[in-house]
Every structure is written in C-alpha cells, then in structure tokens.
Amino acid sequence: MTRDVKEIFAGERGGPSGAGGTPPAPAALAAKVRTLGPSMTRSMQRVAEAVAGDPAGCAALTVTGLAELTGTSEATVVRTARLLGYPGYRDLRLALAGLAAHQQSGRAPAITTDIAVDDPIADVVAKLAYDEQQTLADTAAGLDTVQLGAAVTALTTARRTDVYGVGASGLVAQDLTQKLLRIGLIAHAHSDPHLAVTNAVQLRAGDVAVAVTHSGSTGDVIEPLRVAFERGATTVAITGRPNGPVTQYADHVLTTSTARESELRPAAMSSRTGQLLVVDCLFVGVAQRTYEKAAPALSASYEALAHRHRS
Template identity: 50%
Template sequence: MTTTPVRPENLVAAVRAVLPSLTPSGRRIAELILHDPAMVAAHTITELSAVSGVSEATIVRTARSLGFAGYPPLRLALAAAAATTEDGDRLVPGDLGPDDPLSDVITKVTRAETEALADTGRQLTPEQLAPVVDAIARARRVDVYGVAASGLVAADMAQKLLRIGILSHAFSDAHLALTSSALLRTGDVAVGVSTSGETPDVLEPIRRAAAAGAYTVAITNNPRSTLAAAAALTLVSAGRETAFRPAALASRISQLLVVDCIFVGVAQRTFETSQPAIQDTRDAVNRFVAESRARRRR
C-alpha cells in the first residue's frame, strides 16, 4: 500500500495505477475520481457516499490506498488537481469511438500518449531510478522478461544495454526466461515488464531470479501488483486503457520512457566504456551497410 500521498498533478495517474487492485466498491470511487475529479472534490464524504452508493468506510479505505490519512486530504488534493487543469477534461482524455474521423484519432491518441508520458515522468523520481542505474552499471548480466507488448519493451531495453557493452538478453518465452533466471547470481539484474504486474510468465522468472540472489526490478502500471511485491524496486509507468487501446498497448510508450531513463542514466554512469561502445557499434553497422551497398553495385 502507498504510504506517501501523491502530488495533485500525479493523483489521477495514481488512481489508474491502483484501480486493478481495489475491491469492486473501492473501484467505484476510483472510477468516479477518474471520470470527474472536480465533482468528487465538491462533495463531502457523506454526499459522496450517497451519490456513489459506497459506504463512508470504503471511501476512507480508498483514500488510504492512495497514501492519504483519510478523505479530507484526498478531497483537497483532488480540488488542487482540478484547479491546476488548464482544460476541464484534461485529466480524462476523450475516448475513441468507432465513427471518429481520423483527425480526432490523431488528436486523441497524441493527447493520451502525451499525458501518459507526463504522468510517468512525474512519478519517476531520482530516488527510485538511482538504485536501478547503479545495479545495472555494475551488473555482470541483465535479463529482461516481458511478453506481448511488454515483450517489445523488454527487447528494446536489452538491445539498448547491449549497445553500451552491457551483456543483456530479453526473454518472452516462459521456459527460456526460467532457464535464464535459474543461472543468475548475486550481482546480476533481472527486470520484469508487465502492465498489470500479474503476468505469470514474468512473475515466475522474477521470483526465481530473486531467489538466486539477483537484484530484481519491476516496470509496471500497478504498484500494488504481485510483481511489484516480488521485486526489490518498482518503477511505475502510466497509461489509460480505451476501447481501441488495451492497457498493454496504452502503457507501451510510458514503459519505453522508463527504459530510456534507465539507459541514459547507465550510459552516464559508465561513460568511459559506454561512449567507446556506442562508437564501435555505430562503426560496425555503418561498415556493414557500406559494404552491402558496394556489393549491390557490382
């Protein structure tokens, strides 16, 4: 459970993050917050209980799940979030409909992804990032686990780290992931990427890696997930699910932001080796391309 209240500008993203782990009645309150934060802020706890059909005790528990002592401080944070919003519906980007023109598709997708990046950036702190950067910079090996859309993020992270000379592999097959995690040891790093934080193909390798002594990291939308509990450190991404963008797809761009921040931090920390590695790999690719073009001209 969150113990530190989130800042007003992060509040809606935090609600989305914990939504899957709430009870059905708690989820009703969370969905009201997502739908209209200003409306919730305008109600006392008694009024909100009447409007939502949820007990006051449940409202208090939902507020505490977000790190607040009770409903009054949550209400103040919601009011602050609504007051700093330039556009009344900015906190909840418009959903896409089957008949929306492509002009609306471009606008709404751009808006949703821009807000996912902003929400992720606001939640990602130097205090969270630094231990991950330090561990990877010192690691003998880094294994990254993810399936489907998160598997693409895992592959991106592995190839970025490989580019700066860090031995790294991405696994989307559960059997291979378990095989790799069984061979990890103290000083290695295992990263699990899962939007829900409940993907068995990611959970089991992370658990096995932790048991082997590896430093484990979770990249997930849900800080209260099983994956977050299993990992030594959790980095939270953000993304709003819509009819045409399931959670995994909506979160991909923000997961890539987390990966990029990790990569740049590691490249900075290992500058004396990372920069020559980048140059060497660039030269190798450029030489290959030039030779391939020359052969085609013959």
C-alpha cells in the same frame, strides 16, 4: 475503538498513513486514479471515479459526505485516499481543490473519446497522439524516482542482466537489452518461458532480473523472476499493476500508466508507451553513471553501423 474508526479519525487529522513518501501533487491525482483504479476493490473504485470525475464537488465534501455520495463507508474513503498516496482524507481534499483549479484554468485537458470505426484518419491521429501524450504524462507523474534510482544502481553494477517479457512486453524487453548492450553491459532478453527459467537458475547476487508485464500477472514472466529472486539476484518489475502478483518477487517496482483500452486500441498498444518511457529512463540513468565507458561504447556502435551502411 475499531480499526476502521481509528483509520477515519487518523485520515481526518492527516495523521500517519502507512502509505509513505510525499503525497502526489494535484496534477498527478488523475494519473494515480487511472493507474491504480483497476487494482482497487469495486467500492474503492467508486470513490476514485467520483474524485476524478468531479474534483471540485468532492473537495467540498466531508469524508462522510463522500461516503454517502459513493455508497461506501468512511473507512473505504480513507483507504482510497491512502492508496492514492495521501496521508489522510484532508490531504486528498486539498489535492482535489488544486486539481479543480487546474481544470478551471484550462491547464488540465479534457478526456478524449475513444476511436470510432468511422473516424476520419485525421481524428485517429489526433486521438492516438493525445492518448500517447497522456500515457507518458501519467507514467512520469506516477513513477517512483527512488525506486528508479535504485534500479539504475543495480543495473549499473550488475554482472549480468536478464530481461523477461512476452508479446508486446517482449518487444520492450528486447529494447532495454539492446540499449544496455550498446553501452558495453551484458544483457539478455528472454521471451521463451523455458529459456527464461533455465537462465534464471544461473543468476546470483550481483545479477539483475527485470520483468516487463503490464498486467502484473503474466505467469511466463513471473516464474523466471521468482527463480531469479530466490537465487539472490536483484529483481525489478515494470508493470501497470503496482499490487499485481509480479511485485511479490520484485525488489524494485516501476509503475507505468494504465492507459485506456478500447476495441481498436488494445492494452498491448497502450501499455507499451509507458513501458518504453521507463526503459529510456533506466538506460539514460545507467549511461550517466557509466559515462566514461558508455560514451566510447556508443560511439563505437554508431561507427560500426555507419561502416556497415557504407559497405
């Protein structure tokens, strides 16, 4: 029996998946498709697009039927199911049925259209607000809380934290750094690739390095993370591509939603929303763990700012 055929039979039985963890809830399925779709092969994308576009119809199909519908193989269907977090195709069918029920009840919103050049400003506000809400919901649904908890633990006990990001991700890196500084932790944000690498060389075990890159392939961010990883620091990647190059040097991967990109809303805008949610989750988690020190530090920073405004 070939490996592909073994995968098909295991998938139909719902046997061992290799994916690990608990399968995502039906409501999270669409978010997983949007997040993982860009990193899939074209044949797997056809399967993912089919199940996201017609969950009710696909839920009624066997693995063979879905393969025929999408012009792929049964093995591709099973691989797609597993990449989406389901032990086998049977589990994916159950999730599709649940998602279809959500949509029929009106609890699953329809996908909004892109912003047009001639859209009234009120429509622009409504569409952006919907997209921002969807990005936050998708990021929350796909965020691995085990990985998040491990990253929080590392930041809490770190001697020093370096955060790398360029462009819009650089702004997110600065946001995380400023938050950590306000609760008394030592943190530095680096957007200059040369400074990032020269600082990464100084890291060691007990330090933390965080890379923020939506694409997961930004060389100016990957290189200092690689150096930090090789120096023994704990490394964290905040990325929209869970299989991107940056993850090979990350001890912990925190995935953000791959928001829809349009001509008037580039990825730099849409990705930032999910990244900031992850940053806020990290910060609150660290503040909870260090509350006795964090609370007085926050109060002191508030008082310092208030005094400056009164002066």
